[in-house]
Structures are given as C-alpha cells and as structure tokens.
Amino acid sequence: AQSVTQLDSQVPVFxxxxxxxxxxxxxxxxxxxxxxxxxxxxxxxxxxxxxxxSTLVESINGFEAxxxxxxxxxxxxxxxxxxxxxxxYFCAVSDSGGYNKLIFGAGTRLAVHP
Amino acid sequence: xxxxxQNPRYQVTQFGKPVTLSCSQTLxxxxxxxxxxxSSQAPKLLFHYYDKDFNNEADxxxxxxxxxxxxxxxxxxxxxxxxxxxxxxxxxTSRAGGGxxxxxxxxxxxxxxx
Numbered sequence: 001a002q003s004v005t006q007l008d009s010q011v012p013v014f015x016x017x018x019x020x021x022x023x024x025x026x027x028x029x030x031x032x033x034x035x036x037x038x039x040x041x042x043x044x045x046x047x048x049x050x051x052x053x054s055t056l057v058e059s060i061n062g063f064e065a066x067x068x069x070x071x072x073x074x075x076x077x078x079x080x081x082x083x084x085x086x087x088x089y090f091c092a093v094s095d096s097g098g099y100n101k102l103i104f105g106a107g108t109r110l111a112v113h114p
Numbered sequence: 115x116x117x118x119x120q121n122p123r124y125q126v127t128q129f130g131k132p133v134t135l136s137c138s139q140t141l142x143x144x145x146x147x148x149x150x151x152x153s154s155q156a157p158k159l160l161f162h163y164y165d166k167d168f169n170n171e172a173d174x175x176x177x178x179x180x181x182x183x184x185x186x187x188x189x190x191x192x193x194x195x196x197x198x199x200x201x202x203x204x205x206x207t208s209r210a211g212g213g214x215x216x217x218x219x220x221x222x223x224x225x226x227x228x
Binding site: 032034036041042043044045046049051090094095097098099100101102104105106107109 | 118120145154155156157159162164169204206208209210211212213214215216217218219220221222224
C-alpha cells in the first residue's frame with residue numbers, strides 16, 4: 001500500500017529566508033509525486049509534479065522539488081520565501097492506475113513572518 | 115479558462131435536513147472526485163466517477179450519495195447531515211488513463227450544520 005509522510009505539521013520562517021518542506025513516501029510500485037498548495041478558503045492548486053525524467057522539478061513561482069528514489073523522498077524547497085507563500089502544502093502520491101487516485105500527506109502549514 | 119466550479123461556496127443547513135452540493139467542469143475530464151476536508155486535515159476521498167461508473171470508498175458513510183447526470187456536472191447529496199459532517203467539500207477532476215494525470219480542484223463548498 002502507498003503512503004505519504006510529511007514530517008513537519010508547521011514550518012514558521014521569516015520572509016526572504018529559505019525553506020524546505022519534507023515529504024517521504026512508500027510504495028512498492030512506480031509512483032507519480034505531486035505537491036499541492038492550498039490558500040485559506042480555497043481549493044488545492046497543483047504546484048509541481050514528478051512523473052519521470054529529471055529528478056529536479058520546478059514551479060513557476062520559485063519552488064522546486066527533488067525526487068530521490070533511494071531515500072523515497074520528494075522534498076519541496078524555495079530559496080527565498082514571501083509573505084504570500086503562507087499556505088498549507090500537501091504532498092501526494094498517485095499510482096499508475098487509470099483513476100489517478102491521490103494519497104495525501106497530512107499537510108504542512110507554512111507561515112511566513114515579516 | 116477551463117475550470118472546476120463549485121456552488122455554493124458556503125452552505126448552511128439544519129441538522130438532519132438534506133443538502134446538495136454541486137460541481138461543474140469545463141475541462142471535459144472523464145474522472146470526477148468528491149473529497150471531504152476537515153480543519154487542518156488532508157482531503158479525504160469520498161467517491162469518484164469514471165464517466166458514469168461510480169466508485170465508493172469503503173469507509174464513506176451511507177449518508178453520502180452522488181449523482182453525475184452528464185460529463186460536466188456532479189452532485190454530492192448528504193441525506194441527513196449530522197454535526198460531524200460540517201467540513202469543506204472539494205470537487206476535483208482529472209483526465210483518465212493514468213500516467214500521472216494531475217487532479218484539478220474547485221474552490222470548495224464550506225458546509226455548516228446548525
């Protein structure tokens with residue numbers, strides 16, 4: 001069975017500091033990995049995804065994540081955060097089944113302080 | 115822009131009074147999902163449709179039903195809402211066929227029970 005563990009429930013950080021949100025997964029089959037972001041009172045938005053190929057994937061707003069198969073990790077990083085990055089971040093894994101069902105981690109609340 | 119739209123954004127109902135939440139999509143995706151999300155938790159999948167084929171999660175209460183009259187629309191019916199059903203309900207869609215297709219989420223309906 002697949003599972004996702006987000007190691008930090010909350011990450012406080014000052015504006016312009018770097019941040020890493022940690023995600024580990026377990027699966028016996030090939031997986032697809034996703035990071036979603038949820039702003040207050042909104043739905044989830046896809047931030048980035050790993051399907052295959054280069055292990056480093058980037059989003060348009062400066063986030064990046066690295067797939068590490070040996071460590072079964074998919075950590076999310078940003079070198080310099082903004083106040084507007086304050087949100088809940090969910091790591092998720094999907095199998096190769098046709099329904100694209102997602103298994104979510106518990107989420108990490110990123111709080112950026114001025 | 116193609117999108118997933120949920121109505122209403124906020125719904126208040128009385129204990130035990132049936133309520134229906136709606137979701138529409140312009141993405142023409144085969145698969146539609148309904149999630150329940152409680153405060154500070156990850157979304158929990160209730161059920162999904164692959165075209166007209168309905169797939170219920172094993173732990174979804176019988177109190178929750180769904181209808182998908184056509185590709186574009188999907189409804190969530192809660193037959194007798196209890197206080198524990200107060201939550202954010204999220205609708206999502208994806209293109210079928212696996213291969214890591216991401217899910218696209220609406221902004222959710224926040225349900226309150228009086």
